[in-house]
Amino acid sequence: MREPTVREVMDALSSGVVWSAGADALQPGASEELGGGSDALLHGDASAAVRGIAVAFTATIGVLREAASSGANLLIVHEGAYYSHVNDPGELAGSAVCAEKRRRIERSGLAVYRCHDAVHRSAPDLIAEGLVRELGWQMFEVRHTPAASIVELPMPMAGERVVRHVKACLGLERVRIAGSLAARCRRVGLLVGYRGGAKLAVPLLDRCGADIVLYGEGPEWETPEYVRDAAELGGRSAVVALGHLESEQPGMKLLAERLQARFPDVPVRFCPVDPAFRSL
Numbered sequence: 177m178r179e180p181t182v183r184e185v186m187d188a189l190s191s192g193v194v195w196s197a198g199a200d201a202l203q204p205g206a207s208e209e210l211g212g213g214s215d216a217l218l219h220g221d222a223s224a225a226v227r228g229i230a231v232a233f234t235a236t237i238g239v240l241r242e243a244a245s246s247g248a249n250l251l252i253v254h255e256g257a258y259y260s261h262v263n264d265p266g267e268l269a270g271s272a273v274c275a276e277k278r279r280r281i282e283r284s285g286l287a288v289y290r291c292h293d294a295v296h297r298s299a300p301d302l303i304a305e306g307l308v309r310e311l312g313w314q315m316f317e318v319r320h321t322p323a324a325s326i327v328e329l330p331m332p333m334a335g336e337r338v339v340r341h342v343k344a345c346l347g348l349e350r351v352r353i354a355g356s357l358a359a360r361c362r363r364v365g366l367l368v369g370y371r372g373g374a375k376l377a378v379p380l381l382d383r384c385g386a387d388i389v390l391y392g393e394g395p396e397w398e399t400p401e402y403v404r405d406a407a408e409l410g411g412r413s414a415v416v417a418l419g420h421l422e423s424e425q426p427g428m429k430l431l432a433e434r435l436q437a438r439f440p441d442v443p444v445r446f447c448p449v450d451p452a453f454r455s456l
């Protein structure tokens with residue numbers, strides 16, 4: 177068996193062939209809310225042979241430990257390793273935490289590849305597909321756009337029941353809800369990651385007929401205030417903020433499975449990350 181190089185895995189990811197039969201799987205320029213240009217080898221040598229791959233939402237200290245002790249020498253993450261969407265940490269680089277993390281990565285021998293834009297540019301967005309699948313709603317998806325997925329439940333459900341289902345499937349202790357859960361819910365809109373702003377969420381409620389919109393995170397004064405006013409005016413729709421990690425981690429789990437299928441001779445391990453926030 178010939179081990180692939182880090183470069184070969186990176187090329188398979190950036191061209192989209194990991195999750196589709198063709199290299200034309202990506203939609204150029206579609207759905208990049210933060211400008212693109214994020215996918216990059218953050219650490220390591222592109223010519224190194226890959227003995228094992230670990231996949232995680234982000235490179236926490238715990239993930240680094242788990243990846244290295246599993247025998248992986250390539251870690252694939254969705255978000256930046258240094259607490260910023262842009263890969264260059266800028267002034268943060270001098271912080272004690274950044275410096276220690278860098279030291280640990282270098283000592284571990286892990287190559288770290290950031291895979292953000294390509295998974296969002298696939299059609300459908302692989303990260304959104306992962307969330308729909310984790311919720312068991314693949315059969316009910318009626319539409320997807322570059323930014324959103326729309327699911328039509330087989331029969332109307334009480335809004336609270338939908339929220340309880342989401343929490344159970346994603347293993348969440350809490351979610352935040354704004355608006356009204358009074359209506360029976362038939363259509364659910366899903367927006368992963370940082371797509372919870374009014375520009376993306378409100379059209380799902382107004383034009384796509386969603387009764388509930390689930391999103392990762394977004395400005396609190398936009399969509400939540402819109403549905404609050406809508407409820408005051410007699411509207412019966414709600415939004416549920418899942419959290420950024422909570423909405424996107426299932427997509428990275430799906431990516432790990434697709435990678436394993438693409439590189440069957442290389443062990444691929446998904447490293448789940450607990451939400452950073454806890455409630456008191």
Ligand SMILES: [Zn+2]
Pocket residue numbers: 254292296303369370424
């Ligand atoms: Zn994302």
